[in-house]
Amino acid sequence: MYDFNYHRATSLESAAEIYSQSEDPVYLAGGMTLIPTLKQRLARPTDVIDLGGVDGLSDVEQSAETLSIGSMTTHAAVAANSAVSSVIPALSALAGGIGDPHVRNKGTLGGSVANNDPAADYPAALVGLDATVVTTQREIPAEEFFVGMFETSLVEGELISHVRFSIPDRAAYMKFANPASRYAIVGVMVAKFPGQIRVAVTGAGPAVFRSGEMEQALASEFSPGAIDGVTVAPDELNSDIHAGQEYRANLVRVMAARAVEICG
């Protein structure tokens, strides 16, 4: 790891202030991606701004239609939160399936979505559950937030304060995990809202996407069989040593059908 200046921010305002005064800064949330990246010398920031000392970013607040989770809430805390498990059990299960227990004890919701790894789980949760990303500057609908591979619509210095999920009637997340890393080779969140079905896919493409064709098929008949005939175009999907494009395309349909089955 190259050396850097370390700052421990005490508020979002002071973090942004340090950011604006630094040459090539980076924010540190849980660090489960950033620290390995620094260790491999894939990044060389001049300043690391630790958000671990900022209070008030780990709250979970429930209203009639939404569930708001602070950006520094760890995956373990989301998985163990009783409000989350009572209103969106699919989100508890998703958070509880990220990485391993030690990663879940440090990794955060905000850090994960800001990183936008194409194989991360949370992007499927945000897009599937029609979430809004609340930042220090504005509110961003999830579908506009995730722009492309490791790319979001966050601007320089902008910080996520929390994520507001819409509470569905029913939802389920199914992933075909890489057996070593537990990252999603393909993960699908299916959510049923009054008058709307959302199907969000992670792991398969350069970034999370919705399958309009599956949503339409499920809107007319909400059953695993309804998407039997739906095919996913493999051309734009990822291909690596773990799974080729055709295999991933098939997995999208299989994982979606399993998620629908769990939704009941």
Place this chain on the structure above:
Amino acid sequence: MTLTVKMTLNGNAVSAEVEARTLLVQFIRDYIGLTGTHVGCDTSQCGACVVHVDGKAIKSCTILAAQCQDSTVVTIEGLADGDKLHPMQEAFRDNHGLQCGFCTPGMVMSAVDIVARHPHLNEDLVRQELEGNLCRCTGYHNIVKAILAGSPRG
């Protein structure tokens, strides 16, 4: 840059002047001299470096020492009470839950965390919870037995 990192390590107040890029595991091993915490893979996968920071099991190779400023940290050296082993250490010994012993400090620290979080443990759950700890000798079987035996309700 350098900074002074202070923490409570196994009940003792410790501090050291370190570079900002110093990892917690380097702080513990190289600056404080406690070498029970091992570095296996150095890529957040194997769990040989697991310690408890403010009561949470984490991988000390994937966190800066600076992030643990003013924290309470417990390592494998902090479990035993003098010559009296921690019940989980006893359980690993009784069940032959190790062969070469390299992964064992991380295994035991994870095991203590697992039984603290799960009042009702079973074999499947132990195996799931060991996702972040790799052992290349035992095939895990005796480790799983040890953790079940080391649970207060085991």
